[in-house]
Amino acid sequence: MSVSAWTYLFVGLSFSLYLGIAWRSRVRDTRGFFVAGRGVPAMANGMATAADWMSAASFISMAGLISMMGYAGGVYLMGWTGGYVLLALLLAPYLRKFGKFTVPDFIGDRYDSNIARVVAVLCAVFISFVYVAGQMRGVGVVFSRFLEVDINVGVVIGMAIVFVYATLGGMKGITWTQVAQYWVLITAFLVPAIAISIRLTGHALPQVGMGAELLDSASGGSVYLLDKLNQIHADLGFASYTDAFASERWNRLNVGLTALALMVGTAGLPHVLVRFYTVKNVKAARWSAFWALFFISMLYLTAPATAAFARYYMIDSLQGQSRQELPAWFESWEQTGLIAWFDDGDNRLRYSAGEDNEVFRSGSMAAARMQALATSHQRWLDGASGEDARPELREAGLSGPDRDIIVLATPEMAGLSAWIIALMAAGGLAAALSTASGLLLVVSSSVAHDLYYRIINPQASEARRLAVGRATIGLAVVVAGIFGIYPPGFVAEVVAFAFGLAAASFFPALVLGIFSRRVGTVPAVSGMVVGIGFTAAYIIGNRFFGMPAWCFGISAQAIGSVGMLLNFAVALLLVPFCKPPGPSVQQLIDRIREPEGSGPGVDIEIAPGQ
Amino acid sequence: MKDSVAARYWRTNLKIMAVLLLIWAVAGFGLGIIGAPALNEIRLGGFPLGFWFAQQGSIIVFVLLIGIYAALMNRVDDRHHRELQEERSGEAGK
Numbered sequence: 001m002s003v004s005a006w007t008y009l010f011v012g013l014s015f016s017l018y019l020g021i022a023w024r025s026r027v028r029d030t031r032g033f034f035v036a037g038r039g040v041p042a043m044a045n046g047m048a049t050a051a052d053w054m055s056a057a058s059f060i061s062m063a064g065l066i067s068m069m070g071y072a073g074g075v076y077l078m079g080w081t082g083g084y085v086l087l088a089l090l091l092a093p094y095l096r097k098f099g100k101f102t103v104p105d106f107i108g109d110r111y112d113s114n115i116a117r118v119v120a121v122l123c124a125v126f127i128s129f130v131y132v133a134g135q136m137r138g139v140g141v142v143f144s145r146f147l148e149v150d151i152n153v154g155v156v157i158g159m160a161i162v163f164v165y166a167t168l169g170g171m172k173g174i175t176w177t178q179v180a181q182y183w184v185l186i187t188a189f190l191v192p193a194i195a196i197s198i199r200l201t202g203h204a205l206p207q208v209g210m211g212a213e214l215l216d217s218a219s220g221g222s223v224y225l226l227d228k229l230n231q232i233h234a235d236l237g238f239a240s241y242t243d244a245f246a247s248e249r250w251n252r253l254n255v256g257l258t259a260l261a262l263m264v265g266t267a268g269l270p271h272v273l274v275r276f277y278t279v280k281n282v283k284a285a286r287w288s289a290f291w292a293l294f295f296i297s298m299l300y301l302t303a304p305a306t307a308a309f310a311r312y313y314m315i316d317s318l319q320g321q322s323r324q325e326l327p328a329w330f331e332s333w334e335q336t337g338l339i340a341w342f343d344d345g346d347n348r349l350r351y352s353a354g355e356d357n358e359v360f361r362s363g364s365m366a367a368a369r370m371q372a373l374a375t376s377h378q379r380w381l382d383g384a385s386g387e388d389a390r391p392e393l394r395e396a397g398l399s400g401p402d403r404d405i406i407v408l409a410t411p412e413m414a415g416l417s418a419w420i421i422a423l424m425a426a427g428g429l430a431a432a433l434s435t436a437s438g439l440l441l442v443v444s445s446s447v448a449h450d451l452y453y454r455i456i457n458p459q460a461s462e463a464r465r466l467a468v469g470r471a472t473i474g475l476a477v478v479v480a481g482i483f484g485i486y487p488p489g490f491v492a493e494v495v496a497f498a499f500g501l502a503a504a505s506f507f508p509a510l511v512l513g514i515f516s517r518r519v520g521t522v523p524a525v526s527g528m529v530v531g532i533g534f535t536a537a538y539i540i541g542n543r544f545f546g547m548p549a550w551c552f553g554i555s556a557q558a559i560g561s562v563g564m565l566l567n568f569a570v571a572l573l574l575v576p577f578c579k580p581p582g583p584s585v586q587q588l589i590d591r592i593r594e595p596e597g598s599g600p601g602v603d604i605e606i607a608p609g610q
Numbered sequence: 611m612k613d614s615v616a617a618r619y620w621r622t623n624l625k626i627m628a629v630l631l632l633i634w635a636v637a638g639f640g641l642g643i644i645g646a647p648a649l650n651e652i653r654l655g656g657f658p659l660g661f662w663f664a665q666q667g668s669i670i671v672f673v674l675l676i677g678i679y680a681a682l683m684n685r686v687d688d689r690h691h692r693e694l695q696e697e698r699s700g701e702a703g704k
Contacts, residue, residue, distance in 0.1 A: 066665070071646070074664030078638050081669045085634045088676045089627050093683070207666060211656035224656030242661040244646035256643050263638075283687060286680035290673070297673050304665040593620055595687045596694060 006422035007146045014184050014426045015161055018433070021180060022165030022173040040175055042284040046291020048178035049275045051185065051434035053080075053266075053292070054299055055131070056138025059185055059431035064403030067307035070233075070241035072250035074304075079262025081293060081300050086267040086507075088289035092276040094514045096285035097592045101277065102442075103270045103506060104450040110513040112585055113521045114455055119528055123505045124270040124446045128439040129480065130498040131271075135436035136484025139429060145336055145408065146425035152485045158433060159481040166437050166444075166477070167470045171278060174437045181430035182295060188427025189299050189407075193306045196414035200313065201225060206305035214312075229312050237353035241311070254555050261560035265499030268506035271438040274445070282595045310406040313413050315351060318359070322347045329412035337362030337370065338402040342377050342390050351400070360393045361402040440480065444473035497539050500556075504531035504563030512571055517589055520581045523574035531567030535560055615697055619690045626682055630675050637663070637671035 001009075040048070058080070066073030098106050104124060108117030136155050143154025165173050197209035213222040229241045239246035245255065266272065275292075276285045317327050326349070333339050340360045341349055351359040362370045373393070379386025393399065411420045448469040453460050460468070505528050512519045512527075541547035542556045551562060581589075641649060646660030654662055 071661050071664060074642060074661075074668075077665055078642055078668050081672050082634065082638045085630070085672050085675050089630060089679055211654065211662070213656065226656050226658070226661070242650065242658045244643075244650060244660055244664070252643065256639060259638065259643065283680075283684045286676075286683055290676040290680045293673050293676055297669050300669055301666060590616070593623075594616060595619075596691060 001418065003418040003421050004147060006419045007425045010419075010422045010426040011147075011429060014180075014430060017180055018161065018165055018177045021176045022169045025169045025173045025176050039280060040278045042279055042287035043291045044179050045175070045275060045279050045284070045288040046293075047182045047295050048175045049272060049288065049292035050295035051178040051182040051430070052275060052438035053272055053296060053435070054185065054431055055435040056135055056142070056428060056432035058299065058303075059189065059428050060138065060142075060404050060407050063303040063306045063310070064406035066304050067311040067406045068400070068403050069250070070239065071244050071246065072255060073307065075250075075255055075259045075262065077300055077304060079259045080266055081296060082259065083263040083266025084289060084293040084296070086263060087272065087276075088286065088293075090511050090514070091267060091273065092285045092289045093282045093595070094592045095273060095510075096276050096279060097282050097595065098588075099277070101274075101449050102445045103273050103510075104446060105454070106513065107506075107509055107524075108450070108454065110585065110588060111509075111521045111524045112581065113525065116509075116521065116525050116528070117450060117454065119525065119532075120506070120509075121446045121450045123501060123532070125443055127269065127498045127502055128271060128442045128446075129476075129483070132436050132439040132443075132476075132480040133483035135432045135439070136480050138432040139436070140484055142425055142428040142432065146422070146428075155481055155484040158429070158436070158484075159477050162433060162437050162440065163474060163477045166440055166473050170469070170473075171441055174441055175278060177437065178434045181434040184430040185427040185434075186295070186298055188423045188430075189306075190302060191420055191423065192411040192414055192416060193302045193309075195416050195420075196309045196313065196410055197305065199414050200309055206302050206309070210305040210308050225308060225312060229308060232312070232315055236315070236351065241308070249555070251553075253552065254558050257554055257558035257561040261503050261558050261564075262499055264507045264564050265501075265503040265560055268502035268510070269498075270446075270502075270506070271435075271442045273506075273510075274442060275438075306410060307406060310410050310413060314401070314406070314409075317413070318349050319351060321349050327413075329409050332412070333405055333409055337367070338405045338408070340370075340374075342374075342388075342393065343381060344390075345381055353399075355390075355394070357394070357399050358390070359400055360390070360398045361400065363396075363398045363402065365393075365396060365398060436480065440473050440476045443476040444469050447472045497536070500535045500539055500560030500563060501532060503560035504528075504535040504567055508564055508567040508571065512568070514589075514592060516575075517586060518575050518580050519571055520575075520578055520585075522578045523571040526574055527567040527569075527571030530570045531563045534566050535563030538563075615690070615693050618693075619686065622686050623683065626679065626686070630679055633671065634675055637675075638668045642668045 062076060065076060095103075095106060098109075100106065100109070102124070104117050104120035107120040108114060136158060137151075139158030140151040140154035143149050143157065144151040147154075165177055169177070193206045194204055197203055197206040200214060201209040201212040202215050203209035203212050210225060213224050214228060226242055230243075233239065233241050245251050276288065279285050279288050318330065323343075330339065330341075334341070338361055340362060342358050342360060343349070344356065344358060349358055350356055373389040376386040377389035380388050408424065411424060448465060448471075452468050453465050508531065509524055509528055512524060538547075538551065538559045539556045542559075551559065554562065641660070642664040646664055649660035649663060650658035652659040657666075
């Protein structure tokens with residue numbers, strides 16, 4: 001069977017599994033729709049949280065990012081896992097005890113203010129839409145790369161699938177689908193990693209193989225993989241792979257603050273927080289946080305190993321080869337524009353950090369322009385009137401292969417058979433769809449519950465609220481799909497924005513709300529507004545208007561940390577001048593701190609279809 | 611009387627949290643970032659130690675921390691539950 005036949009088979013099977021689960025767990029009331037009836041066991045919720053959290057970017061792009069960044073790639077690994085410690089210790093048990101539906105619910109009730117509630121709703125909706133646009137695009141990209149259908153057709157297929165299971169099953173359908181999606185995506189990630197580890201080092205555990213000696217080293221003696229990689233990097237003029245703070249951009253301050261911003265942002269992301277409302281009780285919320293990070297660490301501990309293996313293997317198998325000697329995978333990925341070779345005339349591929357580099361990617365450059373460059377370059381090589389395309393590509397910042405190739409081409413690099421490559425497609429789709437559905441639910445619950453029921457129409461009946469919930473999620477899917485088809489050209493910037501905002505808005509408001517009795521409405525809302533305002537102004541100014549990084553050279557990705565500190569500082573400074581929260585809020589604080597007597601989970605919804 | 615049981619529970623909770631968060635900060639920021647260049651001088655098999663902490667060790671520590679927190683706090687919850695019950699039965703016996 002060919003790769004595309006296997007891919008259709010796997011994608012078809014996994015999609016019917018998701019739809020089957022959705023049908024079996026369809027819901028009839030708002031509790032099931034927004035929080036899965038609060039009956040999800042800790043381990044299953046952990047798995048769902050892991051799938052929810054690991055997006056198309058984690059699956060497809062992260063290992064490639066680490067591969068290009070070396071040590072500094074650790075900020076993503078630490079940032080996106082360390083946040084769970086904050087989440088588990090500072091937020092999850094208390095939010096479960098609070099026991100309402102959404103994050104804006106908590107902010108609105110704790111600070112006793114509809115202004116706070118609306119600010120929280122706006123943040124939740126904005127953060128979720130920013131994220132979901134990337135996921136829908138990811139679905140389209142996976143379809144187009146593996147099945148050679150148009151990106152937009154892929155987006156529409158993804159929209160249709162999410163639409164069906166999210167409107168049918170709400171949080172409950174999404175939860176059980178995410179459990180299935182976790183297994184699809186983790187299998188797809190681990191199998192190629194293990195295979196390439198065995199091939200290069202003889203160790204089945206990639207985490208061990210990464211620190212082991214290479215099996216067949218050209219020099220004859222035994223050389224550690226990482227030492228060899230450092231040596232190759234030094235020879236080609238790249239920064240050292242394992243040395244800390246090897247580049248100016250990733251100095252100590254920026255590495256530290258970026259990691260912190262990602263951690264705090266993770267702990268403040270509404271689609272992750274809302275998952276802890278779905279478990280049975282406070283104890284289950286704690287274990288659920290443990291299982292979530294445990295399942296996430298399966299991928300996050302493997303990604304740096306894949307990164308190092310693929311980096312070594314890619315350079316080793318391409319460097320100095322002639323067109324005829326290149327491995328087959330090079331050609332198949334060359335067609336996608338993820339990697340391109342512009343020879344200098346000696347028919348020997350050279351990849352380096354210098355001006356003699358011949359490996360590029362098409363990146364954001366228009367396909368027609370890329371084609372024109374290739375034609376003109378070929379004429380130049382033939383001695384005719386064309387022009388060397390390399391300076392222009394270098395100027396455009398397109399040196400080196402696209403980072404996505406690291407994960408996408410690993411199965412082929414490891415010489416795995418066609419069905420594993422197809423499994424990668426199903427895994428990438430699982431990662432994108434699971435995250436998209438979780439985010440869409442946040443949008444829906446924020447609008448239908450917080451905005452419609454709590455503010456606009458508190459008399460709404462159960463049936464009406466469910467209908468509004470379904471309608472918003474449907475509308476949100478369509479809007480997300482449109483973003484996927486016409487992506488704003490600045491998705492990467494906007495994701496940094498989402499983390500910065502979550503870090504600067506939700507995290508301080510939630511932590512102060514739980515751990516301080518004295519922070520009332522005015523300090524909390526002022527803190528949020530200052531935190532968001534500062535972070536937004538800095539990122540927008542820095543990324544879109546060429547404002548220099550005036551704040552100690554802190555990059556836009558890292559500024560959320562400063563925004564968070566400002567939020568805390570403003571809130572705490574205002575406390576002595578403002579009225580402390582009233583007796584009803586004091587009672588609420590006592591209640592969330594007390595582990596006894598949390599609301600019961602609903603028995604009938606412990607498992608789908610029961 | 612009831613207040614002091616709740617207050618004792620909250621103090622234990624804060625203590626456990628503070629210790630675990632300290633370990634979190636040391637493992638992530640201390641060993642993985644601030645101390646990374648120094649630790650890179652030490653080798654763990656093929657790994658420079660600072661690099662290992664940034665890409666592997668810190669994540670393992672994070673997982674363990676949440677596991678320890680869940681196990682410890684759930685036990686503290688049980689004790690708190692017993693104390694509350696004793697207190698209630700004590701009041702009922704008066």
